[in-house]
Amino acid sequence: MDTRFFVTWMEEITTAVHAGRDRLTRLDAAIGDADHGANLDRGFTAVAEALAARPPGTPGAVLVLAGTTLIRKVGGASGPLYGTAFREMGRALGEAPDVPVAALASALEAGLAGVRRLGGAEDGDKTMVDALAPAIRALARCAGEGGEPEEAFAAAAAAAEEGAKATVPLVARKGRASYLGPRSAGHEDPGAASTVLIVGALGTAAARRRPRTG
């Protein structure tokens, strides 16, 4: 995947987050403070603007700019966490002009490590980690099997989706939802839900870049 792909990925995230804004906010209203949709919508709108204003030259630079913009614009818990994730991904990609799926998977792994380091969340704490970690595993597995990127992205999206759904019965141990104690069970984690959109946008970006014919 080239620089253009990564810009498209960011655009697709922006579109998906904007469309999903109200749902994310509703999820956050149930166990948080009703701003997750607004936070990410504001953040990715700024990312799209930043990319348009100063188009970066490498996939890594796209992700670093996106991450920095999220840190600067979002606030909340998700701003530094997603921001750090994208920055670490970008750094992992270095100057590479083209990124195979396997390299993307390792970069995402680096991003996840950043999230873990900053937020201290373990698997099953009912956070974005619970969607991101299985998505990365799926992506890495497909890359190892040497399939098409589209297949890998679809598998990652499905795994993220499943991971997010699996947060429903969990009791939150990190973030704002943890204040609710046992009452946090029975609701999907908003950050896991937004991770589904972010991972899912890989597939839509790929589809947009290579429109299928007939």
Place this chain on the structure above:
Amino acid sequence: MDTRFFVTWMEEITTAVHAGRDRLTRLDAAIGDADHGANLDRGFTAVAEALAARPPGTPGAVLVLAGTTLIRKVGGASGPLYGTAFREMGRALGEAPDVPVAALASALEAGLAGVRRLGGAEDGDKTMVDALAPAIRALARCAGEGGEPEEAFAAAAAAAEEGAKATVPLVARKGRASYLGPRSAGHEDPGAASTVLIVGALGTAAARRRPRTG
């Protein structure tokens, strides 16, 4: 009517106002400040207590004590107005130990004059005056015709009722309802409604004093 009758009248008012409290408050909520029921309930409860604590020796003394108590306990517009009405009535009765209907009618006339002097309301301003004035006219008319007190009281109650109903279409020109301007039309005046209870209690007091047989 003797001193005992006037004490009974006050008791009947207390009962009627207590039972009608919510309705008076609802009427006041529509065009005032939702306290008329609470005001009069507090006031007449205090009147009943005062009469029980220091039973007066004449009809006039009963009314003066009732009026003074209302002034001391009610506040609002209705406190001084009804308080003055009863005090003026009591003064008009002087030391008389027994009060015929005609004398009661003149005493009520003196009470009404007090209300007019204090509040400056004319007929048709959508106030308690609009129920009290016709009630007194009916009472005086019956007294002139020499009928039974019960008949006179029934006529007075009917006139008060009619007067109160007639306040519905009026635009208020005095009291809190006047602030609403044209929007005060379409609602019964709460003070007129409480006057209906006060005048109506004359009849129930008389009935209680002379229980009908079979």
Place this chain on the structure above:
Amino acid sequence: MKKLINDVGSVVTDTLRGVAAAHPSLRVDIENKIIFRRDAPRPGKVGLVSGGGSGHEPLHGGYVGYGMLDAACPGEIFTCPVPDQIVEATTGVNGGAGVLHIVKNYTGDVLNFEMAAELSGDEGVEVMGVLVDDDVAVRDSLYTAGRRGTGAALFVEKIAGALAESGAPLAEVARVGREVNARSRSFGVALTACTTPAAGMPTFELGGAEIELGIGIHGEPGRARAPHRKARELVRVAMDAIDDDLPLSGETLVMVNGMGGTPLMELYIVFAEVAAYLEEKGATAARRLVGDYVTSLDMQGFSVTTCALTDELARLWDAPVETPALRWGR
């Protein structure tokens, strides 16, 4: 109805217990329902007494203290105090120089304060009164109860209080109080009704996109129901009404007041528009208050009160004041 109360019947008394516990600078006579300055009466100083229905907190109890009121008489919720209570407050703050009654223009308040003034006179206290009637939503006329008293009560209390503190005689204090009232105008807007503990339900029902224009401070509906709109446009309605009645110009004392349930954030948004409006008219917001000062229980909405300052009024406004709700210079 969910309220932080113990019993509907003890709301005012329980409030006074809290005021007494919270403010050692006050002496609260709970039985007679009077909030006194602890050092009242002050010999030789004109005493200031105000009062009115409860439910407008911090009015009036929050304005008792140095440089403002000597006593406040809270009535039941939205019901003015009774004469006995006012007489007790009046004699209790009389330091020999007479007492000023600051009365908001409502039939009940006027009647009860008049009776109290007469009775206090019988007890040898010289009493003068200032009638506050600043609300431009109500048209004044010979045939009505006249304009309501709302936010300007606070202005009168502060400015007359400062003059009294300086040792001025009763007639002077009354004169300045009346001048403040004459130069003040208010207009109020409700987004929601309020719920009195006794009624237990909202005093009126408003649709999700409806508001009341020209409300008073007792949860009564306003002069007109209208569609909700942007803060900027609501401010224009309120300020136009004020400006039509007394054109805005020069140094102006401005209060943007919440009705009890309005977030402070929204009051600042309103204030930004009020300041812009004044500038447009060539006036300046020379002195400013933004917050809950004269409320209607839990109502959401706002009112604006303006006072065209003179040098004397500005100086008295700036003079030190130390009360629970207004404090500066000490």
Place this chain on the structure above:
Amino acid sequence: MKKLINDVGSVVTDTLRGVAAAHPSLRVDIENKIIFRRDAPRPGKVGLVSGGGSGHEPLHGGYVGYGMLDAACPGEIFTCPVPDQIVEATTGVNGGAGVLHIVKNYTGDVLNFEMAAELSGDEGVEVMGVLVDDDVAVRDSLYTAGRRGTGAALFVEKIAGALAESGAPLAEVARVGREVNARSRSFGVALTACTTPAAGMPTFELGGAEIELGIGIHGEPGRARAPHRKARELVRVAMDAIDDDLPLSGETLVMVNGMGGTPLMELYIVFAEVAAYLEEKGATAARRLVGDYVTSLDMQGFSVTTCALTDELARLWDAPVETPALRWGR
């Protein structure tokens, strides 16, 4: 949703315009969303910076001024500020003696302030932090985000601010701030949810006789839903939770705080019960605040915050302060 706003997107900016117009003692950087003391930076004085989501007014902007904060960074509604904004505030108030960050313990606030502290360090500003985590409704544990920061933020700002004003060095100011936090506890109760402009509807639904116990300040539900009851009993629930965590005794600083939509009257009723509870425990309400200090937009409810005073803390609490929302001694 009926709110006094112009546009959902401009709520914070419009608020800041109002703050700027209302308080000439402040300098408001509207673009960067920072409220500064007009005289910041003060050479040689430790700078105090706090911030957090908007919607808690007067926290934090209302506490900027002499003897308290040097700058406040308001984020979007219920969303903490971003690092750039905090860095700008930090460098803007640095008078060479370093800057104290006062941070409420929420994942977002902690992360964003940490990033800002690092970046400010890069720019040569010495930064120390005080983490406020006073809310006993949340059980602290290694495996959770820890206790929330709520009302004690105001106590830390006042007391650390007074020490900074006296010229104390950064480490001392941080030390006293941490001591205040360690001695403070809070518990909150909601009668209603609040409505954020972005969501446009209440953050949760409560039945007509239900309340939430152990709420935070972001309109989130509490630890438990429970039936509504008398103020006296609600206060007992809140105070028991505090007393269980840190037994109440001696001279206590107490705040009864409204959540934004609570009538002041009800807060006084609550305060009366809080004072009675303290007395029962042999403690005294030696310093008191009753009112809206740390709010959640239009939520109805209250919180109680206590701080076990020492002589030093009492003296610093009493020291002069001059901010829009807290003012005495000047």
